[in-house]
Amino acid sequence: GSSSLRRTTAKQNGGGGVGSTMTSLSSDHYQEHPPNNTVTVKYDKRKKKRTNTAATLFWGVVVFFVTWLGIVGYFGIGSLSSLEDAIVASAGKRHPMTSNIRIPRHPDDERRAATTTEGQKNVDNQNKIPRRHHRDDDERRTAISHSKDSKTKATVTNPYEGWQPPIRADNKGKTKNAKKCHTWRTCFVANHKCPGKCRDAIDDYSHPPPRPVPDWIPDVTVLRRMLVAGKDERGNPWPPPLVVAAEGTTTAMDRELCEDIGVSGGTNDQNRVLIDAVPIRGRALLGGGGDDAGTTKMGRLPRVLCMVYTMEGSHHGSVRAIRETWAPGCDGFLAFSTVDDPRIPAISLEHDGPEEYSNMWQKVRSIWRFVGKHYLEDFDFFFQGGDDLYVLPQNLRNYLANAVTDPSVEDFFGGRRFQQIPTKVFFNSGGAGYALSRATLRKFVDKGLDHPDCFPTKHSAMEDVFIARCLKNVFGIGLVDTRDAEGRERFHPFAPGGHYYWTPPVPPRTDWYEQYNRLWPPGLKEKCCAPDSVSFHYIKKPAMVRHIHALLYFCDGK
Numbered sequence: 182g183s184s185s186l187r188r189t190t191a192k193q194n195g196g197g198g199v200g201s202t203m204t205s206l207s208s209d210h211y212q213e214h215p216p217n218n219t220v221t222v223k224y225d226k227r228k229k230k231r232t233n234t235a236a237t238l239f240w241g242v243v244v245f246f247v248t249w250l251g252i253v254g255y256f257g258i259g260s261l262s263s264l265e266d267a268i269v270a271s272a273g274k275r276h277p278m279t280s281n282i283r284i285p286r287h288p289d290d291e292r293r294a295a296t297t298t299e300g301q302k303n304v305d306n307q308n309k310i311p312r313r314h315h316r317d318d319d320e321r322r323t324a325i326s327h328s329k330d331s332k333t334k335a336t337v338t339n340p341y342e343g344w345q346p347p348i349r350a351d352n353k354g355k356t357k358n359a360k361k362c363h364t365w366r367t368c369f370v371a372n373h374k375c376p377g378k379c380r381d382a383i384d385d386y387s388h389p390p391p392r393p394v395p396d397w398i399p400d401v402t403v404l405r406r407m408l409v410a411g412k413d414e415r416g417n418p419w420p421p422p423l424v425v426a427a428e429g430t431t432t433a434m435d436r437e438l439c440e441d442i443g444v445s446g447g448t449n450d451q452n453r454v455l456i457d458a459v460p461i462r463g464r465a466l467l468g469g470g471g472d473d474a475g476t477t478k479m480g481r482l483p484r485v486l487c488m489v490y491t492m493e494g495s496h497h498g499s500v501r502a503i504r505e506t507w508a509p510g511c512d513g514f515l516a517f518s519t520v521d522d523p524r525i526p527a528i529s530l531e532h533d534g535p536e537e538y539s540n541m542w543q544k545v546r547s548i549w550r551f552v553g554k555h556y557l558e559d560f561d562f563f564f565q566g567g568d569d570l571y572v573l574p575q576n577l578r579n580y581l582a583n584a585v586t587d588p589s590v591e592d593f594f595g596g597r598r599f600q601q602i603p604t605k606v607f608f609n610s611g612g613a614g615y616a617l618s619r620a621t622l623r624k625f626v627d628k629g630l631d632h633p634d635c636f637p638t639k640h641s642a643m644e645d646v647f648i649a650r651c652l653k654n655v656f657g658i659g660l661v662d663t664r665d666a667e668g669r670e671r672f673h674p675f676a677p678g679g680h681y682y683w684t685p686p687v688p689p690r691t692d693w694y695e696q697y698n699r700l701w702p703p704g705l706k707e708k709c710c711a712p713d714s715v716s717f718h719y720i721k722k723p724a725m726v727r728h729i730h731a732l733l734y735f736c737d738g739k
Contacts (some may be wrong), residue, residue, distance in 0.1 A: 339400040340393065343407060343414030344524045346385035346501070348421055351377040365437050368724035369446035380421070380505070381723050386497040389522035398555050399526040401486060401513035408466060408509035420505045423727055424735040438728050439736035451678025452725070456732050458681065458707035461714050463733035464575035466510035477582035483561035485578055485616075487511035488552065490544060491527070491568035492536075493520045499568040500525060502723035506730040510574030513560060517548050534640050541611075545644040546630055546637070553626030561588040563622055566614030571720045571729055576713045577616070580671060584661070585618060593618035594652055595661040597672035599697040601646060607653070607660050611645030612718040613672040624656050662701075669704055669711040676719045677729070680709040 351362035351374070361367045361375065368379035376382030413419040423438050441450035455461070474482045487508060491500055500516055504525060508514040516527035519536055532547035534540040545565070552563060562581050564572070585591040596615030600607050609615035617625070625648075629635045635651035652658040663671050673680055674694075684705065686692050694703075703709050720726050 339403050339523075341390075341524045341526075342400075342403050343410075343412075343419075345413035345415070345417070345419055345421070346380075346382070347415075348380060349377040349382075351375045365724060365728070366442060366446035369442065369444065369722060379724060380727075381498045381501060383497045386501065386522070389496075389520060389524065389527075392521050393523060397521075397523070397528070399515055399523065399528050401515045401526065401556065403526065404504065404509040404514050405512055420509060423731045436736070438731035442728050444722070444725065451682060452676055452729060453732055455677040455681035455707065455710065456729070459710055459712050459714075461573075461677075461710065461712055461733065462737070463573050463730075464579070466507075466574060466734075474582065477579075478584070478586045479561075479582045479588070481582070482578050483581050483588060484512040484559070485562045485564055485574070485581065486513040486515070486552070486556055486560040487572060487574065487577075488515050488517060488548065488563065488565045489568045489570065490517045490541075490548065490565070493518055495568050496520075496522060496525065496527065498723045499721070499726070500527065502726035503568065506726055507572050507574055511564075511572075511577075513556070515552075516568070517544070517551075533638070539642045540640050542636070542639055542641045542644040542647050545648065549622065549648075550626060550630055553622050557619060557623060557626070561619055562593070562616050563619075564614055564616040566716065566718075567612065569719055569721045570612070570614050571717045571726060572614065573713075573715055573733065576671070577715045579713065580663070580715060581616060588618035588620060590620050591618060592621045592624075592656070592658045593661065594621055594649070594658050595663050595672075597670060597674055598660045598662065598701065600700055602693070602696045606646060606650060608646045608649035609660060610672070610674045610718075613674045614716045614718075615645065615672075621652065621656075621658055624658075625652065629655050663715075664701070665711040665713065667708075667711075668701075669708060671711045671713065671715045673710060673714060673717045674719075676717055676725075677710070679719065681706055683709070 362378040365378070367373050367375050368381075373379060376385075407413065407419050411419060425435050441448045441453055443449040443451065474480070489500070489503065496516075496518065500518075503516075504514075514526075516525055517530060518527040519529055521527065521529050528551075530544075530547040530551055532540075532543045534543045536544070548565070556563075564577060566572070581588075581593075581595075584595060585593050594609065594615065594617055596609030597613040598607065599610050629651050631637050632651070632655050634654045636647050639647060641647065649660070665671065675683070680703070683694065683703075685695050685702075717729070720729060
């Protein structure tokens, strides 16, 4: 931060009054020399007296700042490059290089905590947990090392490991809106006023730091490591708990997210109806999920990279909810967005054409090219969908472990099969997400992306259709039946409630879902979905992501 000393003139007492000078500080650009002090004012008959007074005030200000800067340099507080730093220090809010005094900071800048004297701990205000000391962002950007064995630069140490926005109160009791912020149900209302409770404050994800290096390759395993560690950089539990001990108690539990909550915060919880009717439950995000990995086709559980495409405006909402719920269950996670944010991690890639929904095919092409170049040998399968997708990672991993014997040499392209009408083209629903084996991705990246039969210049929203046509036309790779033994689907293009309450149209009425599934009609009610379901689409509200996650993992009293 830097400051400028600006001299302004304010007229008082009307047009015939006496002009006076007013000194103000702003955070624009530091001026080493003060600006021109000449001002045009009107003087009355006491002109000489007022001139002497103005001169005295001016020279007094100059002497004060010269003296202050000399004292600062003498006592070694540091080289204050701005007047703003001097004023912050003089007000008792020490410069970051000094010790013992807390510094008001932007939520994004919690890591810029002031260093403390030896043996003294800086205590986190929210959870009263002693904090370890953190490097600032400049030091984080220089803490990147590169693997000598890799053909490309790869992040070995992640300067943002453990990063997590603080969970704060919404000015409890001070406003009418704050009184509503004690309940999760408020978070399901459009344009709610409870960013603290709902964990979707825009400020928490604003001002993302730049790429650590120009050719930055994101560390996609950081969330998995944070899940294993079980805490963020402040020592707080991570992922942030959804079902927790009530404030001020040691036994009572806040189980509101386990209640019936509809899409608008009411009690008509259609999603829960399906989840309980099947039933569907999440398996532990860490560990084997209850299955013996040695009995699978692969003889082990595969490593899966999960990816979502998104935009900057969703970072604080949908992406944050994903990051704090299901994403750590994947072996790797990366968001492809319109801006970089190494903290998530999210990266923005250049692609042909504009950044818009009608050009999704070009964006997805750039995603697969990047993933194939940098992560191909690190994972067995690669799963992609949008930021309104909810995934059960262990179910995905268990299913893929039995899909092929060796994903490095066997092709696999699986998801929710559709047949497009009227073209009769087969494809996997992009909304439900689809997975490629390492062997299939290698073919697609090495020969398919720029093949003339793979639509390299096409601009279209139908990325799921074009990748299916490419894989089939060029490599002969078709779709996979991903249903269970009873014909229940695992990959779902709707939310749970949408599948439970869907019914086939009565002729002559039709709908696209019935048409696209005529070769394999979906089951009705609880027969629609497998107990080991993998994904659900159209989970657009961050609060609903957390509610479904709570129902799947935390609401059975386990």
